[in-house]
Amino acid sequence: MRLTPSAHVDTFTRDGLPPFDQWPELLLGARDAAPTRDRPGESPGPGRLNCGAELLDRTAARLGPGRPAFRSGTGEVWSYGRLREHVDALARALTERLGVVPGNRVLLRGPTSPWLAACWLAVMKAGAVAVTVLPQHRPGELATLCAIARVSHALCDIRSVAALAEARVPGLRITPYGGGGPDDLLTLAAAAPGPYEAVDTAADDVALIAFTSGTTGRPKGCMHFHRDVLAIADTFSRQVLRPEPDDVFAGSPPLGFTFGLGGLVVFPLHAGASSLLLEEAHPRQLLAAVTEHRVSVLFTAPTAYRAMLDELAAHPQAYDIGSLRRCVSAGENLPAATWHAWYERTGSRIVNGIGATELLHIFVAAADDAIRPGTTGLPVPGWQARIVDGAGAPVPDGEPGLLAVRGPVGCRYLADPRQRDYVRDGWNITGDTYVREADGYLRYVARADDMIISAGYNIPGPEVEDALLAHPDVAEAAVVGRPDERRGEIVTAYVVLRPGAAPGEETAEALRAFVRARLVPYKTPRAVVFLDALPRTPTGKLQRFRLRQGG
Template sequence: MHPVDPADTLAPAHSAHVDTFARDHLPPPEQWPELLFDLPGLRYPDRLNCAAELLAGTDPGRPAFHTPSGPPWTYGHLRDRVDRIAHVLTGQLGVVPGNRVLLRGPTTPWLAACWLAVLKAGAVAVTVLAQQRPHELRTICGIARVTHALCDLRSVDDLARAGVPGLRITPYGGDAPDDLLLRITGAPDGPFEPADTAADDVALIAFTSGTTGRPKGCMHFHRDLLATADTFSEHVLRPREDDVFAGSPPLGFTFGLGGLVVFPLRAGASSLLLEQAGPRQLLPAIAEHRVSVLFTAPTAYRAMLADLDGHDTGSLRRCVSAGENLPAATWRDWHERTGLRIINGIGATELLHIFISAADGDIRPGTTGVPVPGWRARVVDAEGTALPDGEPGLLAVRGPVGCRYLADPRQREYVRGGWNITGDTYVRDPDGYFRYVARADDMIISAGYNIAGPEVEDALLRHPDVVEAAVVGRADEERGQIVVAHVVLTEGARRDAEELRVFLKSELAPYKCPREIVFPDALPRTATGKLQRFLLRAEPVADAPSPVAPEGDTSPGGGPK
């Protein structure tokens, strides 16, 4: 093994960042997990720019990104556009290495090119979901001290309404004089010299909801992004240059960022980028574009089973599932209908991508798999002591990527004794396979999306008629869990669930909105006033309206937990 001392990665002299905010707000070294680099492919040079590495070497005439219409972007086209965007960032917009740049928009080649350009310029990418609302965006920008934003014109309004002080928003996809795509026509010709970033300079801040409702910024280095490709992708997925990747998770999730950008580019392959990527869109796209590698959540695989007869899936050779537990029945049904073995996996935004998985003949339906090469895992008790096989406990992992929250005291909860504690309850079987049991916290996982109940409660409490709110997850055959809100209203207020949903859609991304809302007279509490959530989870929902899919919730894919 090649453990890394966190103190060795914090020396400012090695950083290319002029704006040192991200490095200055890394957790103290003693709170870092132990990092392992025991595979030859993980021994990266001290100076490394992830974007430059991903774009290097592939024949410029090979396809990089496909879209539902129009010719593909070749690697040559992609490099030219990335370089032009990087020239605009540094020459016209005043971005310096280390600045945080928000990226927002539907999944398109332009969004991917902006992400690569931000990294190539040495700035820090903060990718968010196009669905997120002003309140959420304002919180994220405040935590990360975001200075600039590149935003699809169709997603600008909510970002502008967020009213982030000092944020410079540059739209793309329109015809205004300040539009990024018009700016790049006047950018210098020729390559952009990549920023001389250190391998351990922060490249990405990915946000994940915590059980307290306040988002946590997960800081990842240039080498971390390559490490996800050089572990799970190289050793489990094993992509080929002629592969076409596609999937449902947006680039705002690290599941999608890895599966649709980092992994295919690292392999010299290509990716089909879909703005709408629910089951109804995926099946025809697979046939039309001869997709060979698919990333989505178990919910989507279950949904696609009903429509398989009308679509050609013969081009598929790899199917990856993450974001929620994959039931053995779904695995077997998919295998029976397609002959394909779904590659199950568990990942985390804190660790970027999948760290336990198995492929081909190593798959054991009903289990997640074994540690990906380069990773270690065990099951521990609350004190961190390893438990024997067969006994449920907390999943603990470590490898080449580790949790580093942005100035967040919850770092001490996630990292204990050098291990990352994911918040999942697992059992290790005697044959070394890890089997999922349940979430160990109050996070709701619905169709692959992580939803913090307290965040939804906070949004409900912003409604003038809501006195109290408690949000819990309830088991659901199709989605794993659904969000159920228990709401106490002011005296005389009308119990109108649809009116509350309309309000919430202006406050939260649609996938976070409750599918069921009930109106008890009071919430169950202990004598000391503590909310008894377990009673809400256990009781049947009465007088609830029929479940209605939140508007815009068309893509069931989610990121690693």
């Protein structure tokens, strides 16, 4: 396998790619690389491609710069032409004032907003590599992510600067935006107007690093190419979601999650549609946004759909969500009962899907008449899936096994030996246990590892354990997921206290606060159970299955 000559001056990401013999097999077809001029989004083979230019410049040229692109919760609307002006000015500021060169890693941090999305597009056009993180990440987490990706620059909403500064990342140049000072990114951009010609990146130059914690140890950086960004739009979005230029997208996942990046930036721009970018997108706020802005495509998790059903039942006259024509669910398994309840209440059929940070977005789903509640669906066109045993051999239909997939996007961890665990015999092993029905439909069974999936968030139990064990009163800790009707699972901590520490709600709340100060809040245990000892085998191995069964 050969890569196209890179445009990156800073070659860190290409140098950190796994060896070719550890790559998954890629199913590359007519949509895997640089688009042609007469068929936007399509081409016969690899070449030069800048996904920022394709999503923004090419769409504006194709459908006109006057169409709405981004909307804010305050009612502000940016056209494609205005968005392009902002992005070009930001890209000039990045390269001419801040010294960013192609291949540099640029961390993006802030609430979901048009400015955060514009920064992402500017990083793409400048040929740099975006590392988008959550505004809730704590200083220690930020320091780790920056160290792994060797981040040199950060563009940070002024409201999210404090924790990043506290991380004390060596050599990191932090540029705030939204504060109005002379060194503010928006001030620098205002002084650098005019068109910006996107860097002529290779289709297989790394465009972004998305982090996933996995179930143990150090976070893993998932590297995705410029062509990958368009591949998810040309597969799930174009083939299953089928958006239209007049659609208005909205949803709850932040842009630091690839579920949110695809659903709120890549897919609407690829289709020439618009996206409502909300800083706060809890279920009640989503319903209000759909009502006010006539949202037609919604992305969120099953937990939010259940909460919105409760809100609609409690306040049936408060919301008008008749504009919805596409509802997408991912992040955790969608129960059939939730699907039916939403359909009965709204008349809208939820498109269930499974994706992974390693694969950028959704690769199994079904829409319209192909939907079968209780299953995830079928492989998205352009993707293949099979169910295998622990040795990688296919298992018969009807029997549970590990979900293995391959398609136009594959797992490429940044300089990480765990690449061999995720990619086996050319297939991506997602860590999910599935059953394939005789007619090809895929039905979720459970996670095959220690990942807890709560309200759509992936939470590695061992990471929460490490945080608990740092507390002086904790002798042992084990963290597992406990089934929960509303959230799918809740983070449940089983704790053995040191002598002298008293079990009880006061101690439990103190432990929650301790974890909350060190990790993103959604990883905080919702339930804390005190035990005299953790269940172990005669050899001392922790028996997590007993904890999942209630002790």
